[in-house]
Amino acid sequence: MKIWYISKYACPEKYNFGTRHFAFAKEFNSLGNETIVFTSNSNHVVSGLPQFSGLFKIEIIEGVKTVWINTPSYQGSKSFGRIWSWILFEIRLVRTVRQLGCHPDVVIASSLSLFTIISGAMLKKKYKAKLVFEVRDIWPLTLKYVSNLKPINPVYCLFSLIEKYGYNRSDLIVGSMPALNKHVENIINDSKKVCYIPHGFDLSKFEVEEPNFKEYGVLINDDDFVVSYSGTIGRVNSVEFLLRAAKNISLINDKIVFLIIGEGELKNEFKQECHDFNRIYFLPKVSKSNLIGILKKSDLLYYGARKCDLYNFGVSPNKLNDYLYASRPILASFSGYDDLFESSGCGLIVEAENVSAIESGILYFYSMPRDLRERIGKSGHDYLMNFRTSRFLAKNYLNCIERS
Numbered sequence: 001m002k003i004w005y006i007s008k009y010a011c012p013e014k015y016n017f018g019t020r021h022f023a024f025a026k027e028f029n030s031l032g033n034e035t036i037v038f039t040s041n042s043n044h045v046v047s048g049l050p051q052f053s054g055l056f057k058i059e060i061i062e063g064v065k066t067v068w069i070n071t072p073s074y075q076g077s078k079s080f081g082r083i084w085s086w087i088l089f090e091i092r093l094v095r096t097v098r099q100l101g102c103h104p105d106v107v108i109a110s111s112l113s114l115f116t117i118i119s120g121a122m123l124k125k126k127y128k129a130k131l132v133f134e135v136r137d138i139w140p141l142t143l144k145y146v147s148n149l150k151p152i153n154p155v156y157c158l159f160s161l162i163e164k165y166g167y168n169r170s171d172l173i174v175g176s177m178p179a180l181n182k183h184v185e186n187i188i189n190d191s192k193k194v195c196y197i198p199h200g201f202d203l204s205k206f207e208v209e210e211p212n213f214k215e216y217g218v219l220i221n222d223d224d225f226v227v228s229y230s231g232t233i234g235r236v237n238s239v240e241f242l243l244r245a246a247k248n249i250s251l252i253n254d255k256i257v258f259l260i261i262g263e264g265e266l267k268n269e270f271k272q273e274c275h276d277f278n279r280i281y282f283l284p285k286v287s288k289s290n291l292i293g294i295l296k297k298s299d300l301l302y303y304g305a306r307k308c309d310l311y312n313f314g315v316s317p318n319k320l321n322d323y324l325y326a327s328r329p330i331l332a333s334f335s336g337y338d339d340l341f342e343s344s345g346c347g348l349i350v351e352a353e354n355v356s357a358i359e360s361g362i363l364y365f366y367s368m369p370r371d372l373r374e375r376i377g378k379s380g381h382d383y384l385m386n387f388r389t390s391r392f393l394a395k396n397y398l399n400c401i402e403r404s
Helices: 020-030 080-100 116-127 141-146 154-169 180-188 239-250 267-273 288-296 309-313 318-325 340-344 355-366 370-387 390-403
Strands: 002-006 034-040 056-061 064-069 106-110 130-135 172-175 194-196 225-230 256-261 280-283 300-304 330-333 347-350
Touching (some): 002 116, 020 034, 020 064, 020 390, 034 080, 056 080, 064 080, 080 116, 130 154, 141 309, 172 180, 239 280, 239 300, 267 280, 288 318, 300 355, 318 330, 340 370
Parallel strands (some): 002 034, 106 130, 130 172, 225 256, 300 330
């Protein structure tokens, strides 16, 4: 099959970090397909993307033909410049494919931007191709819970129309969250064409680097119990609830060490609040290989999320793949749809935003025999290797496309 994979925010690992688009495109190609990734050279999260004059630039990245579409840079996730960049991307995408002179069998329109599904529908009609709507965030529902946007807001209404249009026009809807079918059923009363493909784990990208804790001013003794969190340090990931639990535990147990790894708008505030607690350490964002090394030296890994109805459809954060690879048990402060913990036996879920439940979960694993913790960690690692590798998921993805 000739597959066009379109997402304004597709990014190869060559430029800071890799997204699922390139991992799957590489696997699609290895399985006998021809995949082109269409993406943009402007992104408010990633710097250093290719800058050039003209409409587009072609680059071969790990065997994947990548078409960079020239769009203006902008600042901030909530700026008008971002919306304008979305619109220009779609306009220039149509002009670009005319010049390329090739035809797809399958068009995958991956959010975000939501406007891409409109372009995808046009390409479907023009080339008589199958259309896949890949949903990585449920828009506009995300705006309701994250930005408090009311359903009567004109932007919300516009995105609702585009979402419904996309679901109706698609031959296949692929969600990175496990219960997207429930949402699609609410919108178009048809969930049969929904397929669940979570974020994959690219084995070729993972190496383990032995961490040098002294470099970060971290003192860990051989008999210490290490709890680690990795990711953005902000309210969305409920880091403050972990820190409240950490401070409470530190008052009664000095053998439990907390490592908070990453950056975020609340990092300095949280560091100040924890200044007097010498068993709570804040580390900078580190390389993937260094991160895996730190996680493997930990005894328990923390994942947190806000209480939010949006999570009733499930989540698939990339960090959980890192956690599973480290072969360590996971404590999740999460109130939503779960498929990972029940299927893999990788740890324990407690109520979101519940400090006492987080404390109890940490102490539960602390008192657990080491060999049992290691069995739980290995169970999660085995699940990852069997069901979450990019190769395994790419095969499922292609099977879903062929059946649609």
